[in-house]
Amino acid sequence: MYTDTIGSQNSGRFRLLQSMHLDPPLVFALLLLTACGLGILYSAGGQNIDLIIRQSTRLALAFGVMLLMAQIPPQNFKLWAPWIFLLGVTLLAFVLILGDIGKGAQRWLDFGFVRFQPSEMMKLATPMVVAWYLADKALPPSFKHLLIAFVLVIIPTMLIAKQPDLGTSLLIAAAGFFIIYFASLKWRFIAGFTLLTGALTPVVWHYMHAYQRQRVLTFLNPESDPLGAGYHIIQSKIAIGSGGLYGKGWLNGTQSHLDFLPERSTDFIFSVFAEEFGFMGVILLLAIYFFIVIRGLVIASSAQDSFGRLLAGSLSMTFLVYLFVNVGMVSGLLPVVGVPLPLVSYGGTSMVTLMAGFGMLMSINSHRRLLRK
Amino acid sequence: MYRTLIKDLYMEVRMFNVRAIVAALVSTILIGLLLMRLFQLQIIEHAHFDTLSDNNRVRLMSSNPNRGLIYDRQGMVIAENRPTFSLDITPEEVGNVDDTLQELAKIITINESDITQFKKALKRHKPFQGVSLRTNLNEKEVAILAVNRHRFPGVDFKTQLTRFYPMGTSAVHVLGYVGRIDEKELQRVDSSQYSGSSPIGKVGIERYYEDELHGKVGYKKVEVNVQGRVLRVLEEIPPVPGKDLILSIDARLQSIAEKAMGDNSGALVAIEPDTGEILAMVSMPLYDPNLFVHGISTKAYKALHRAGRRPQFNRALSGQYPPGSIMKPFIGLGGLDSGHMGLHEEVDCEGYFMLPNEERKYRDWKKTGHGSTTIRKALAESCDVYFYQLAYKMGIDRIFNFLDMFGFGKKTGIDTTSERRGLLPSREWKRKEKKTIWYPGETVITGIGQGYMLATPLQMASATAALSLQGKRKQPHLLRAIRNNQTGETLTIQVADPKPATIKSKRQWTQIINGMKDVVHGVHGSARAIGYDLSYEMAGKTGTAQVYGIAQDEEYDEESLAKKLRDHALFTAFAPIKSPKIAVAVIVENGGSGGKVAAPIAKEVINYYLQNNDGKNVH
Structure with a gap:
């Protein structure tokens, strides 16, 4: 229904994109975002052309993956979902055992020609398998189905948390949770869960190690440890705050260019943007992200079957979580967990996964069985 | 379904x-x-973070102003700034600090304490800022380093201007010296003006005129990166150099005077009576102010004080001596003025003086006495009995009031540090300080400048200058002019003069000065030995101040007394009598006789000054 309207509006100009199973508004938003990202990276990386070339190569690859995913009909994703999930869990277990042997954190599988991170795969496989499981059940799900769905989410979450990679495991848990949410999990369950989390906080605090408590305290008051753990967040807040309304101008950020801001090409790249483009720039950047999320939700509501709806909704909301955690972290709203700014931070793996997710979204949007014609 | x-x-x-x-x-x-x-x-919160951001990147670096130079009255530089070289190491630019130190030690002297100091400074150094390894490199070391420079990246010499006193020990008590600022001084001054390594005047002219000499610190606002490396200069306020001082001191006269003092401890002050300008101010022994500029080592400091003669004590201003017989012209003038003695009235001197109803004999230095003595003879031969009697007749109150007119017992207010006030005793002073009444016997010995009375050499010279001008008094001072070397403008210093000493009759002045003339030129004058070959007329007065109290009826035997118990030798003089150009006070500690020891020193100084200056100021 929705697509019909959009299709008729853009019929002339965007036929080519549509024939490639791409969604024009989403493609333009993603291109705009990644272009902005390259611009900020050029500044954050100290105008290093090599860095831009490497990032552009990754982007090209990521868009390629997106295009590829868009060609695959969503029925196939549903079909493959349990097998991909099983493969992923096996690889995760494999990685954990290898890590035990190697005595240390292990996230990568090295196949010689390519290094592969199974946890990245699980970012897509987990929502896929939960959607696959719940799609054919009568919704809202019964308690039994709900329980199985939770187990499906918790297995990869625990395996990745054990690596340990808390950031990724939280993102995967979120992705799985959003499927259950969109499958019309009863509001009272959500309310109960929220209350339970709140009630458990002091208990968790009680069982926490001293260094973990220290980390939480540093998050709450970074100024208490200005040279140690609080340094990143203090410098990041200075960068953002000193940007003011209009910013210091592109390539003129002092916090980043004089090296005061650490990790400025990766996790803290938003602070560079905020310093150079100010509050006005920040509004525009967040608007692009917001548009992408909303467009994803629109695609979800117009999807033809439960699987597509659930997966599309979850992918869109996970993207939002990425953004919220990263910006919340660099602005001191959330503790420092290593989550990059989606599609902008320097680095490859998560970008490819994200774009593969957008590819799935577009596939869900464009492959329609001509049921009601 | x-x-x-x-x-x-x-x-x-x-x-x-x-x-x-x-x-x-x-x-x-x-x-x-x-x-x-x-x-x-x-x-x-933008403003807050903006400040924090600037605090991160902007650093204020101060640049020291060049200290003003000091000239003597002839235009000769007596305190200047010389470039000195220090060796700095920037650890960030050096591969291995220890290796570099070893290699450096092969070509220049680096001793243990340099290395310990360096290591200490290294711990608290700011990134990309040099740490000083050696200061005060000599020219040979600079040359060696310059040749080998390419071998030592990150090793650099820094040039800075440091105070240097080209005359060495000469005039040290006039100039004083500068040194590193200490905690107490930082509280006294505007500390923002003393950031960096700027020195501060510690004593003497250097301290008194610190504000003029110091100048204003300049600032450089620089942008630094997180490591502290300076990337660019954002703003610069250049320092304002200090002003130059032109002193009234005649550097050559000063060294003549120092040489004339020989090995003795003591002091000499020479004043130009017409202006109050100090021509020479000597305190012996001397010391080298250059030792203090870089901070004196404990060893050198101990060596300086080993002899126990306290070279840093400025005897010309802080030395409070019993003035002895050099007070006689003033007491005599007071007696004539108050009518207690006539111009030609005679006193019979039998070698001692006794107060009515008292057993104690106040001896004359001449056991046999001077016989019948007028004021003129009493001054020429320094008869004690005459002044015992005169003082007794005047009473302590009149003596106090009269001597007070010449500035005794008060600071002259000379423009330098460490002046002391001496002591002019009075009934009131004794009641306050000693809690007893004033005894007539104390009045008697005040007549010959003994007892409680104390005076600094500057007070003696200043009072003598006033005597030479028949009561006209001039404010003694060291600074003639201040020159702003940026504008080239020279400001001559005007000082307010103290109230003149007034005497009813001019003939009384003449009589006193005649007596002083006879001291030098008279047949029996106590300093006649210096008068034979003078080409001008000099008025003077010898003095011998007791250090060691001799008991009643005891003989004072100079030969048998240990040198430190011997009397101080004093001499005050001015010349030429008709139009006085210079007034001098000399004290030689434990020198013995004023006429034999102190007078020849004064003569040498006056001779030199009159021959070389003709009373004109070359500058």
């Missing part, structure tokens, strides 16, 4: 749409939350 499925699908779509709308709302709220947070940081 089929129906339910269809119905379920519609319901599912409806339910999903509700969920999607809630999700969209949550997205809006979360992004709104981020925007609120960013609004707080970027708009509300």
Whole structure:
């Protein structure tokens, strides 16, 4: 229904994109975002052309993956979902055992020609398998189905948390949770869960190690440890705050260019943007992200079957979580967990996964069985 | 079954749409939350973070002003700034600090203490700022380093201007010296003006005229990166150099005087009576102020004080001596003025004086006495009995009031540090300080400048100058002019003069000065030995101040007394008598006789000055 309207509006100009199973508004938003990202990276990386070339190569690859995913009909994703999930869990277990042997954190599988991170795969496989499981059940799900769905989410979450990679495991848990949410999990369950989390906080605090408590305290008051753990967040807040309304101008950020801001090409790249483009720039950047999320939700509501709806909704909301955690972290709203700014931070793996997710979204949007014609 | 499925699908779509709308709302709220947070940081707290950001990157570096130079009255530089070289190491630019130290030690002297100091400084150094390894490199070392420079990246010499006193020990008590500022001084001065390594005047002219000499610190606002490396200069305020001082001191006269003092401890002050300008001010022994500029080592400091003669004690201003017989012209003038003695009235001197109803004999230095003595003879031969009697007749109150007119017992207010006031005793002073009444016997010995009375050499010279001008008094001072070497403008210093000493009759002045003339030129004058070959007329007065109290009836035997118990030798003089150009006071500690020891020194100084200056100021 929705697509019909959009299709008729853009019929002339965007036929080519549509024939490639791409969604024009989403493609333009993603291109705009990644272009902005390259611009900020050029500044954050100290105008290093090599860095831009490497990032552009990754982007090209990521868009390629997106295009590829868009060609695959969503029925196939549903079909493959349990097998991909099983493969992923096996690889995760494999990685954990290898890590035990190697005595240390292990996230990568090295196949010689390519290094592969199974946890990245699980970012897509987990929502896929939960959607696959719940799609054919009568919704809202019964308690039994709900329980199985939770187990499906918790297995990869625990395996990745054990690596340990808390950031990724939280993102995967979120992705799985959003499927259950969109499958019309009863509001009272959500309310109960929220209350339970709140009630458990002091208990968790009680069982926490001293260094973990220290980390939480540093998050709450970074100024208490200005040279140690609080340094990143203090410098990041200075960068953002000193940007003011209009910013210091592109390539003129002092916090980043004089090296005061650490990790400025990766996790803290938003602070560079905020310093150079100010509050006005920040509004525009967040608007692009917001548009992408909303467009994803629109695609979800117009999807033809439960699987597509659930997966599309979850992918869109996970993207939002990425953004919220990263910006919340660099602005001191959330503790420092290593989550990059989606599609902008320097680095490859998560970008490819994200774009593969957008590819799935577009596939869900464009492959329609001509049921009601 | 089929129906339910269809119905379920519609319901599912409806339910999903509700969920999607809630999700969209949550997205809006979360992004709104981020925007609120960013609004707080970027708009509300912007000023705060902007300051923090500037504090991160902007550093204020001070640049020291060049200290003003000091000239003598002839235009000769007596305190200047010389470039000195120090060796700095920037650890960030050196591969291995220890290796570099070893290699450096092969070509220049680096001793243990240099290395310990360096290591200490290294711990608290700021990144990309040099740490000093050696200061005060000599020219040979600089040359060696310059040749080998390419071998030592990160090793550099820094040039800075340091105070240097080209005359060495000469005039040290006039100039004083500069040194590193200490905690106490930092509290006294505007500390922002003394950032960096700028020295501060510690004593003497260097201290008194610190504000003029110091200048104003300049600032450089620089941008640094996180390691502290300076990237560019944002703003620069150049330092304002200090002003030059032109002193009244005649450097050559000063060294003549120092040489004339020989090995003795003591002091000499020479004043130009017409102006109050100090021509020479000597305190012996001397010391080298250059030792203090870089901070004196404990060893050198101990060596300086080993002899126990306290070279840093400025005897010309802080030395309070019993003036002895050099007070006689003033007491005599007071007696004539108050009418207690006539111009030609005679006193019979039998070698001692006794107060009515008292057993104690106040001896004359000449056991046999001077016989019948007028004021003129009493001054020439320094008869004690005459002045015992005169003082007794005048009484302590009149003596106090009269001597007070010449500035005894008060600071002259000379423009330098460490002046002391001496002591002019009075009834009131004794009641306050000693808690007893004034005894007549104390008046008697005040007549010959003994007892409680104390005076500094400057007071003696200043009073003698006033005597030479028949009561006209001039404020003694060291600074003639201040020159701003940026504008080239020279400001001559005007000082307010103290009240003149007034005497009723001019003939009384003449009589006193005649007596002083006879001291030098008279047949029996106590300093006649210096008078034979003078080409001008000099008025003088010898003095011998007791250090060691001799008991009644005891003989004072100079030969048998240990040198430190011997009397101080004093001599005050001015010349030429008709139009006085110079007044001098000399004290030689434990020198013995004023006429034999102190007078020849004064003569040498006056001779030199009159021959070389003709009373004109070359400058």
